[in-house]
Amino acid sequence: MLTQNNNRLNNLMVPILSIILGFVFGALLMLLFGYNPLTAYQAMLEGVFTNPYFFGEALRQATILTFTGLGFAIAFQAGFFNIGVAGQLLVGWVSAIWVALTLPDLPRIVLVTLSLLVGIVAGAIWAGIAGALRAYFGTSEVVVTIMLNYTALHVTNYLIRNVLSTGNTTERVGESASLRIDWLTNLTAGSRLNVGFFIAIIVVALYWVFMTQTTAGFEVRAVGLNPHASSYAGMSAAKNIILSMVLSGALAGLGGAIHGLGTFGNIFTQSGLPHVGFNGIAVALLGLGNPVGIFFSSILFGVLDVGAGFLPNRAGVPDEMASIVIAAIIFFVGANYLIRLIMGKLQSNKQATEGGE
């Protein structure tokens, strides 16, 4: 009998096998180009795990990915594809920096809270636009969020050049708005790891509580799984579309605010949308929408991201190789039908041999 436990195990097997296959694929590619994959992977892992600074950086990167991953996942659960996480992150980032630069004299706890809140609200509004358009006019949220991404990028750049500074980089926020704390900085040999990491862990827990323990989360799940039955049961589709998009943007905006106040301490003009936004989609897919899964996927991606820096020097492999491994992992998650098929065959073969007494 196909029991629930069995299903859960199978669900876990898909991301794990995807990761393994992703690394195998990367290794084959490296062999093809005459590189030694073992040296390469060793360089990445040793680089990250034997040096507290780089380990801290990997966790720092994972922090932001957790927010963008959760942000993408919550809209996805409700049946929407929020490809605008990057833009929402950016508006959260610039808004938080703006507040921090405008009110530098507030007490630290007040200023940090306020800046983060403003980042959350900014992201929520940005995504809420797409949600409202979808709910009331049926506009595709994919198209709208893509367009809003570029709007966010150029509005942000404009603000930096004309409002927040006169150049391409703003001033750094003061000590009273920073998310860095000394013991964490010291523990990780001066990395940019900050309080955001703990906020991420709290948000992972809150996300789980929201999805499984609240009536609002129940509605989001029901609407995402079957909008027809949900509206027959009296749930409002429009309300849930907007709610899930607003929450999605809020999470991305919080990630952006933490990126600003924790990672950089300022904001600068950018030529393209931040990659952490799009990698959040990958993280959410690998984590299968489960908050804990998303957290661990973020750490994996953080390690790969930071570890990539060691490839050229220590293994003589171009650092793009890490991106290829990431891409391959996502490919295999996307092709989970293939993995399930292979696992199904393996299982039925096993049963056939066991049954054939």
Add this chain to the structure above:
Amino acid sequence: MSQTNKVIEMKGITKEFGNFRANDNIHLDLNKGEIHALLGENGAGKSTLMNILSGLLEPTEGEIWVKGNKVNISSPDIANQLGIGMVHQHFMLVDKFTVTENIMLGKEKHRFGFMDQDSAEKEVQELSDRYGLRVDPRARISDISVGMQQRAEILKTLYRGADILIFDEPTGVLTPQEIDELMEIMDSLVKEGKSIILITHKLDEIKQVADRCTVIRRGKSIDTVDVATTSQQELADMMVGRSVSFKVDKKPASPKGPVLEIKNLTVKEARGYDAVKAIDLEVRAGEVLGIAGVDGNGQSELIQAITGLTKVESGTIKLDGKDITNKKPRKITETGLGHIPEDRQRYGLVLPMKLEENMALQTYYQKPFSKHGFLNHKEIKEHAKRLIEEFDVRTPSEEHSAASLSGGNQQKAIIAREISRDPALLIAAQPTRGLDVGAIEYIHKRLIEQRDNGKGVLLMSYELDEVMNVSDRIAVMYDGNVIAVVNADETNEKELGLLMAGVSLEKAHEQVAESNGKEKETVADTK
């Protein structure tokens, strides 16, 4: 009967899914030129067995012989080559293609690399004439009736050279006239030397066309009987494994004041036509009002308007004395409406969610299932357990997904949920579609119980028998109008049939009286 007369022999077929035995040592043989019914409850293993025969599944154990040769049907292609064709319950047709294009799909005729539509059309026409399968080869599937779509589906198998046809619950979607036509088609196919396996749980159809019938129950073959010498009651008892009652056991209704009052109601359908045209209708407490009519005469739109899922164009709807016209579905539910929707999987359940969550799909936001926006999982679970117990929903546990239940048990779960809210009015749309007699009996009993508790029940069904058996009064809908409301014990199938075809009540009376008169002339009056 000689060995060679058997076109199919399935010997000791066993199919296991994990530890679950869907088929357990089943035997089935099909003679040339016979219609062999395969009868069983939902989830008895009929589909599994037929999927094995059509190459979609491989048996764990057992042998299949086709026309005297042992075969291994490892793919649908091989089944095709052996002349086995399946007419699916849910048609496998491309909506935007014509009948001919659908029929030749995958076996396209071509000349010099170009599709040869003309000769294909001719061939389809020939087949169609030969077997009396009336179709328009050039019509698009989306433009033709369900009955014609089914005939296209049958032609598809014939075009591929099938001489063993499997019909999977073919009458579920058809009108009574279309069913009669299908029965004739099956007769003519057999006369032309085809052999047919008919999967069904409708006993009257078996009596009407089948020669023999194999009954399976819980994955085991119970018996194969001659249909002519076996009564419907015997077949039903064999299928369910206990004695079943067909007659809905009910006392006369004692109706009270109205629970649902519809005045001058007009509803537009998606394309902007008036689907419901200024109708008046009343359901009283303590009665079952049946709505009879051929599919597509405004019944669905009427129900959607009452439940708040479609906008009301004009007119009023009152539930329990309160105006619910154009209110939100939740508001209407709270006012006292239960709704068993027509398509249970699409509208009634969130299939991937747990059964316990589905049981609270409308009430999760109320006490005791939640407080201050937080769910009380313990109460939700307890509630589900109570309903599972009380309504005999067969499931390993309340934590299994709704998708893992059989159709009958999914429907029981919905009925449990709706009735447990104790609504003043219960709307049941096609509540027994696709269910077996055991489940039908149970659901009818529950509907009557609701009535006897002084609630109103609005039953919409395309099955005339069901409407006649369960209802106290029957409203007949034709072309968006309620053309007559009759008492169930003062009407008959003939009259309803005429009303459903749009004949006025007086004319229907006359015609029925006339035909009864003719019968009296030819047959000696027995009364």
